[in-house]
Amino acid sequence: MFVVGLTGGIGSGKTAASDYLAEKGIVVVDADLASRVVVEPGQPALDEIEARFGSSVIAADGTLDRRALRERVFADPEERKALEAITHPAIGAEIMRQLQAARSPYTVLVSPLLLETSQHKMAQRILLVDVPEALQIARTTARDTVAAEQVEAIMAAQMPRAEKLARADDVVVNDGDLSHLHAQLDTLHAQYLAMTTGQQ
Ligand code: ATP
Secondary structure (H helix, E strand, C coil): EEEEEECCCCCCHHHHHHHHHHCCCCEEEHHHHHHHHHCCCCCCCHHHHHHHHHHHHHHCCCCHHHHHHHHHHHHCCCHHHHHHHHHHHHHHHHHHHHHHHHHCCCEEEEEECCCHHHHHHCEEEEEEEEHHHHHHHHHHHHHCCCCHHHHHHHHHHHCHHHHHHHHHEEEEECCHHHHHHHHHHHHHHHHHHHCCEEEE
């Protein structure tokens, strides 16, 4: 199993990059999707959340009331840690399950928190989508219709760009049009295929 961990800040182009690799037949495992699956009704993590945070974080239909939970953990590091102690292992297990089921020459694990969590340990290679900060703000505000200040606040809470760059094995710079991004990915895709030859 050869896993490329794909990460980058908010609005950097992770989805744009992973969509392109998926078009080439590469299985993409999405950590954000996995994080939603593990708190669906019937999942053990949801029961643990209810046991720890109370029924006020469960909506009438039995699903997780994300807003209520967010309010509980917002600005309270202890509460946040307690939540992550429940969710992170469950998300990691769900990601591993999907990675093991994947059948393509290599697999991409796309995650905004690849480096901040232990998820990077599941990847043999770290691929960073890097983007100049002004462009990151412009693209995110255009996509999400949020204020630039809000995007800047999220960026400030994320791992600094320099630290991500230092930890990446490979970097694509998403500072042009999509064909510019795709051309860089073509080169890396060929390299990853070469690296996985003989591993299957
Ligand atoms: P998030 O972590 O916030 O989900 P992301 O890293 O997955 O974001 P994308 O959604 O891929 O980022 O890209 C952010 C926005 O920028 C999207 O609207 C996308 O279409 C656009 N975008 C990405 N790359 C390019 C590019 N090279 N040229 C033009 N627009 C782009």
